[in-house]
Amino acid sequence: MRSIDRDTEFAEFVTAQRPTLLRLARLLTAGDPAYAEDLVQTTLTRLYVHWPRVRRAGNPVGYARTALTHAFVDEQRRAHRRREHLTETPRETTAPATDPDLADVVLGALRGLPPRQRAVVVLRHWLDLDTTETARALGCTTGTVKSQNAKALAHLRATLDLTLEDQR
Structure with missing residues (x-):
C-alpha cells in the first residue's frame, strides 16, 4: 500500500472515529478532558504506526477501542505518572449533560x-x-x-x- 493511500485512509478513519474514541476516553478517565485527549492521541499514534496490521485485523474500530483501553490501563499501572495537573479548570467545550x-x-x-x-x-x-x-x-x-x-x-x-x- 502506498504511503499516500495509507495516510488518506487513516485520516478518514480518524475523522470518523475520533469523537467516539474521545467519549470512551472521557468515561475511562472519569471526566478528565485533558487526560482523555492524551489517551486518544496515544492511541491514534499507535494505530498509525501499526495501520497495516489494524486493517488486516478487519475491525479497525474494535482494534482502536482495545488499544485505547490498554493505553488507559497501562497508564494507571505506572508507579510514577508523568501527567500534568491543571491549576485551573478549563472551560468545557462539549454540550452539558x-x-x-x-x-x-x-x-x-x-x-x-x-x-x-x-x-x-x-x-x-x-x-x-x-x-x-x-x-x-x-x-x-x-x-x-x-x-x-x-x-x-x-x-x-x-x-x-x-x-x-x-x-x-
Whole structure:
C-alpha cells in the first residue's frame, strides 16, 4: 500500500472515529478532558504506526477501542505518572449533560473505581459489549470480566446510594 493511500485512509478513519474514541476516553478517565485527549492521541499514534496490521485485523474500530483501553490501563499501572495537573479548570467545550449535578455524581462514582473495573463498566454498560468482547479488549478471561463487573457495580450502587441520600 502506498504511503499516500495509507495516510488518506487513516485520516478518514480518524475523522470518523475520533469523537467516539474521545467519549470512551472521557468515561475511562472519569471526566478528565485533558487526560482523555492524551489517551486518544496515544492511541491514534499507535494505530498509525501499526495501520497495516489494524486493517488486516478487519475491525479497525474494535482494534482502536482495545488499544485505547490498554493505553488507559497501562497508564494507571505506572508507579510514577508523568501527567500534568491543571491549576485551573478549563472551560468545557462539549454540550452539558441534561443534569450536570447527576453527571458529576456519576463521574465521581466512576472515579472511585480501580482502572480495570472502570474499564469493564465502560465497555460493558456504555459501549454495550458482551463479556467475550470485553474480555478480548482487556486481554483477560470472561470470568474476570464478570467478577470485575459485579464488584464495580456493587461499589457504584453503594457510592451512588450514599451520594443521592446526602443530596435529599
